[in-house]
Amino acid sequence: MFLSDTFVTLTGKSLIITFIKHASLMLNFNKAIIYIDPVNEFADFHKMPKADYILITHEHYDHFDKSAIEKVKTDKTKIVLNAASQKLLPIGTVLKNGEKLILAEDFKVEAVPSYNLLPEKQKFHPKGGRDNGYVLTLDGLRIYIAGDTEDIPEMAEIKNIDIAFLPINQPYTMLPVQAIHATKILKPKILYPYHYSDTKFDDSFFNELKSVDVRMRGME
Numbered sequence: 001m002f003l004s005d006t007f008v009t010l011t012g013k014s015l016i017i018t019f020i021k022h023a024s025l026m027l028n029f030n031k032a033i034i035y036i037d038p039v040n041e042f043a044d045f046h047k048m049p050k051a052d053y054i055l056i057t058h059e060h061y062d063h064f065d066k067s068a069i070e071k072v073k074t075d076k077t078k079i080v081l082n083a084a085s086q087k088l089l090p091i092g093t094v095l096k097n098g099e100k101l102i103l104a105e106d107f108k109v110e111a112v113p114s115y116n117l118l119p120e121k122q123k124f125h126p127k128g129g130r131d132n133g134y135v136l137t138l139d140g141l142r143i144y145i146a147g148d149t150e151d152i153p154e155m156a157e158i159k160n161i162d163i164a165f166l167p168i169n170q171p172y173t174m175l176p177v178q179a180i181h182a183t184k185i186l187k188p189k190i191l192y193p194y195h196y197s198d199t200k201f202d203d204s205f206f207n208e209l210k211s212v213d214v215r216m217r218g219m220e
Contacts, residue, residue: 002026002043003217007163009139013106019217023063023167023195025145029107029138035072036134036145037063045071053103056081057114057147058131059088062195078103082111082132097129106139113154114147116172124172125149135161144186148173148195151182164188165219167195176201180208188212194219 007015009030018026021042027034032052038045039062051072056079057063064085073079079092080101086094095101095111102108114133116125125131125148133147135158144164151174164186167173173195174182183191190213193201197220206214 005215005217007141009106009141011139013139015138015141017163019192019194019219022197022219023057023147025165025194027136027138027143032104032107033072034107034136038068038072039063039065040068040071041065043068048072050074051077053077053107054079054081054092055109055134055136055145056085056092057133057145058082058125059085060148063148064088080109080111080134082130084130095132097132108137110135110137112144112158113152114149115152117150117152121150121171144188146182150174151178151185155182155185158186161186161188163190163192165192165194168193168201169195169197169199176205180205183209183212190215192217192219196220 002018004016004018013030016028023037024039024042025036033049034053035051036055045068066089080095081092083094097111097113100110111132114131115127116122134145136143142160142162144161146166166179168179192215
């Protein structure tokens, strides 16, 4: 059984975020099902609700799983992904960094940069627009799903975030201190650390973020 949190949007619509594991999420927004990076390792997607929307951040095995996508998609599912993922699975709509897409009257998505900072780490997630983070606007509620990134300068351009998902597992993404820095830039109301594998969080992490509602939901 997966943990979930429930929210209410500006006009009273419901949003239920289900925390599957690692980078796999399911959002039930006003009865529309949105998957982020579904991967079979983390759930039996045969038993999960069918998708109205699927968003893929990038093509690494722990984010992109053709079999999991096949299990939840239907002929009507709208899929948004980066160009490298579409080369492996030629369906859906490619969204590049900086591009926006209106998926429904009350659902907009913007692709934002997601990459490693140091040149020696860019073999994991290179700078230059290969990978996506996403900002979802659901009836005015803004959710930032960072993908695999460090605390990159472009985060300063991401505004009015209500809920942020930040990855915390070096050498691939952030150190806890980088996630603290990113949170202070983004200023979300709620922070969900995710994609954190065996990263250890000590009291200093939570003490530095006392002004933010930090929620741990088993997203290692």
